Amino acid sequence: MQLALNEDQRQVLDFVEALARPFASAPLHDAGLALESEELDAALVENGFLDVMTVEELGPVTAALVVEKLARLPFAVEAAASALVRPLIDPELPRPLCLVEEGRTSALLRFLRPGATVVVVGPSGVRSFTASEELIAPAQEDTLYAYPVAFLTGLPEATIAHDVDPVEITRAWRVAMAAEAAGLLGAALTSVVTYVSERKQFGRPLATFQAMRHRLAEAQVVTNTVYWLAMRAAASGDYADAAMALLHAQEAAKRVCYDYHQFLGGMGMTLEHPLHLWTYRLKLLTAELGGRGAQGLAAAEALWG
Amino acid sequence: MQFEWTEEQDAFRRRIRDFLQANLPGDWEKFSEHGPASPALTAFARTFCVKLAEVGLLFPHWTQEMGGEGLGPWEQQILSEEMWIAGEPRGGQYMNVNWIGPTLEKYGTPEQKARYLEPITRGESLWCQGFSEPDAGSDLASLRTRAVLKDGNYVINGQKIWTSYAGLADTCFLLTRTSDDRKKGITIVLVPMDTPGITVRQIPSLIGEGDIHEVFFDDVNVPETARFGEEGQAWEIVAYSLRNERLGIPRFTLARAALDRAVMMLKQRGDFTREYVRIEAARCAALCEAAGTANYAVVQKRVDGLAIGAESSSARYATVMAERAVCEFVVEFLPEALAGASPYLKMHHQRGIVAGVAAGSAEIQLNIIASDVLELPREPR
Ligand SMILES: Cc1cc2nc3c(=O)[nH]c(=O)nc-3n(C[C@H](O)[C@H](O)[C@H](O)COP(=O)(O)OP(=O)(O)OC[C@H]3O[C@@H](n4cnc5c(N)ncnc54)[C@H](O)[C@@H]3O)c2cc1C
Numbered sequence: 239m240q241l242a243l244n245e246d247q248r249q250v251l252d253f254v255e256a257l258a259r260p261f262a263s264a265p266l267h268d269a270g271l272a273l274e275s276e277e278l279d280a281a282l283v284e285n286g287f288l289d290v291m292t293v294e295e296l297g298p299v300t301a302a303l304v305v306e307k308l309a310r311l312p313f314a315v316e317a318a319a320s321a322l323v324r325p326l327i328d329p330e331l332p333r334p335l336c337l338v339e340e341g342r343t344s345a346l347l348r349f350l351r352p353g354a355t356v357v358v359v360g361p362s363g364v365r366s367f368t369a370s371e372e373l374i375a376p377a378q379e380d381t382l383y384a385y386p387v388a389f390l391t392g393l394p395e396a397t398i399a400h401d402v403d404p405v406e407i408t409r410a411w412r413v414a415m416a417a418e419a420a421g422l423l424g425a426a427l428t429s430v431v432t433y434v435s436e437r438k439q440f441g442r443p444l445a446t447f448q449a450m451r452h453r454l455a456e457a458q459v460v461t462n463t464v465y466w467l468a469m470r471a472a473a474s475g476d477y478a479d480a481a482m483a484l485l486h487a488q489e490a491a492k493r494v495c496y497d498y499h500q501f502l503g504g505m506g507m508t509l510e511h512p513l514h515l516w517t518y519r520l521k522l523l524t525a526e527l528g529g530r531g532a533q534g535l536a537a538a539e540a541l542w543g
Numbered sequence: 544m545q546f547e548w549t550e551e552q553d554a555f556r557r558r559i560r561d562f563l564q565a566n567l568p569g570d571w572e573k574f575s576e577h578g579p580a581s582p583a584l585t586a587f588a589r590t591f592c593v594k595l596a597e598v599g600l601l602f603p604h605w606t607q608e609m610g611g612e613g614l615g616p617w618e619q620q621i622l623s624e625e626m627w628i629a630g631e632p633r634g635g636q637y638m639n640v641n642w643i644g645p646t647l648e649k650y651g652t653p654e655q656k657a658r659y660l661e662p663i664t665r666g667e668s669l670w671c672q673g674f675s676e677p678d679a680g681s682d683l684a685s686l687r688t689r690a691v692l693k694d695g696n697y698v699i700n701g702q703k704i705w706t707s708y709a710g711l712a713d714t715c716f717l718l719t720r721t722s723d724d725r726k727k728g729i730t731i732v733l734v735p736m737d738t739p740g741i742t743v744r745q746i747p748s749l750i751g752e753g754d755i756h757e758v759f760f761d762d763v764n765v766p767e768t769a770r771f772g773e774e775g776q777a778w779e780i781v782a783y784s785l786r787n788e789r790l791g792i793p794r795f796t797l798a799r800a801a802l803d804r805a806v807m808m809l810k811q812r813g814d815f816t817r818e819y820v821r822i823e824a825a826r827c828a829a830l831c832e833a834a835g836t837a838n839y840a841v842v843q844k845r846v847d848g849l850a851i852g853a854e855s856s857s858a859r860y861a862t863v864m865a866e867r868a869v870c871e872f873v874v875e876f877l878p879e880a881l882a883g884a885s886p887y888l889k890m891h892h893q894r895g896i897v898a899g900v901a902a903g904s905a906e907i908q909l910n911i912i913a914s915d916v917l918e919l920p921r922e923p924r
């Protein structure tokens with residue numbers, strides 16, 4: 239048991255932090271909710287931050303730490319699947335990576351665009367293909383998510399079969415989403431804490447009212463434990479740990495998103511305040527891999543058969 | 544960052560399990576239904592702890608100067624986990640080894656150490672913690688039990704409440720008021736429970752026989768040498784002690800074990816096929832594991848010699864969430880467990896519902912998190 243960051247991990251996170259600094263605040267945006275930055279994406283790739291899992295002394299926990307950290311940015315970056323799942327399938331797969339469950343290929347896909355690699359995971363195995371223009375139907379322009387999203391119109395004739403265990407890939411997928419959710423939850427909480435500490439009504443900061451303090455404190459407790467369960471699941475490689483980590487993350491996301499906007503009052507309904515950049519990613523993550531119920535069933539199966 | 548126990552730690556855990564296996568009676572599970580402070584369990588603990596002391600498992604985490612093995616916080620955690628899962632066969636003596644001993648060592652006079660540490664290390668003494676009063680619960684600093692120094696003696700008058708183990712304890716770690724200065728007017732006095740003027744009354748409760756008491760002090764006389772630390776030093780000393788206490792009870796382990804037991808029972812009768820039951824069970828498991836990791840993060844800070852602050856409140860609250868979820872799960876899906884079908888689950892329920900009240904309530908933990916973790920501006924007073 240050693241829960242402090244080691245020297246390597248601290249260094250990697252410091253590098254990520256420095257690289258991400260120019261992207262730490264959200265530019266004002268009024269069309270669409272998703273913020274992306276090609277520049278940021280390129281910098282991450284160039285510096286190898288999405289490949290840390292394969293570096294022996296770094297491994298999956300460091301990859302999860304990087305994913306958590308990047309999710310705190312207002313910009314949506316396809317890091318989770320690339321950093322925590324791709325190395326298990328084929329480290330050379332072109333990014334972004336869109337993971338989709340077999341039988342649910344009509345689902346809304348995050349980061350789907352021409353050139354993206356779509357990975358279909360299911361009982362019959364793990365297969366991938368490169369998404370071409372004809373296979374993609376855009377989602378509505380003012381889609382209410384802070385991820386870029388689109389639909390697949392169908393599957394291509396030819397796909398590449400990967401000789402990997404779909405159960406293992408699903409496990410890593412859960413870890414990736416839990417780590418991403420941990421960062422989103424952390425950033426959303428910080429953003430709300432800042433607002434309610436400054437905003438005054440009745441002559442005092444909103445954050446001095448206990449109705450708010452207690453709900454925010456509970457949010458801190460679950461946010462903190464989402465982080466720890468995600469890191470532990472990354473470390474252990476255990477199927478039950480991964481399912482519990484994502485279950486807990488999806489529970490947490492469901493619990494806090496509504497409150498957070500509520501606490502900002504009218505400002506919480508605007509695009510001016512960046513809160514939605516985290517919460518409207520979290521909202522979509524609550525649906526990932528079948529949502530809380532599916533994670534619960536997977537965890538129960540792994541724990542008790 | 545890594546989440547595995549070392550081989551030595553695994554071996555240490557096995558050593559404890561083997562000991563428990565060999566030294567708990569066959570009907571232990573039924574027996575442990577008696578509350579941790581019941582006469583039956585207290586009497587049992589008096590022989591059990593002596594045996595623990597003999598094999599070096601009573602206080603292996605204490606420093607070598609104190610007679611321990613100097614094993615450190617992780618081993619203390621493992622020891623506490625195994626004992627708590629087993630229904631805490633040490634009874635109230637867990638307090639001795641978790642915080643009373645170390646606090647005596649740090650703040651006691653040579654005479655106090657000589658008098659009190661030795662029986663603790665033999666596994667033969669029982670303490671109680673006289674903090675709460677009828678009008679001083681969450682607002683502990685408003686306590687009013689008076690200690691007045693007169694002719695070299697403290698004369699104590701007042702009342703304590705909720706005092707665990709008071710019925711059978713040898714000594715009370717008592718908070719008294721020696722001046723009107725709120726926190727700085729509180730002083731610790733170590734009071735032998737057989738001192739004339741002390742009356743103990745048991746409070747019938749939902750959590751097991753003999754667990755909580757009222758303690759009345761009527762002109763109780765103890766020599767000045769019974770004072771622990773300086774006058775007015777209590778708040779500082781208690782802050783130190785409670786930091787150890789908060790980590791002392793790894794409730795999440797018993798909650799998790801109770802959950803596993805409940806699932807086993809549901810499976811046996813073919814009721815663990817319904818999806819919503821399985822999902823609910825998984826949710827409980829995740830909350831137990833969540834509490835576990837939050838607690839471990841605090842232990843890590845102790846290992847690293849860092850000051851432990853409000854994150855222990857966050858871990859405590861995570862534990863309350865887990866305890867609550869498991870208690871509710873059992874009642875909803877195995878109601879008969881609390882009516883005789885499972886002594887273990889009944890025992891868990893009685894201990895689990897206490898998580899959000901004893902040793903500082905859940906709401907107080909949220910207040911601390913809000914102020915000291917989130918650093919929200921303070922509430923107006
Ligand atoms: C099983 C058990 C064993 C115990 N053992 C001991 C012992 O050995 N020695 C000892 O000294 N004490 C002991 N206690 C007492 C325990 O520490 C107190 O019960 C606890 O501190 C709460 O105090 P109270 O009961 O007076 O509740 P109160 O302080 O009256 O609180 C009642 C409710 O109000 C809430 N509340 C209080 N203040 C605030 C606030 N500022 N903001 C929001 N909500 C608030 C509380 O959270 C709680 O929900 C024990 C209690 C139990 C249940």
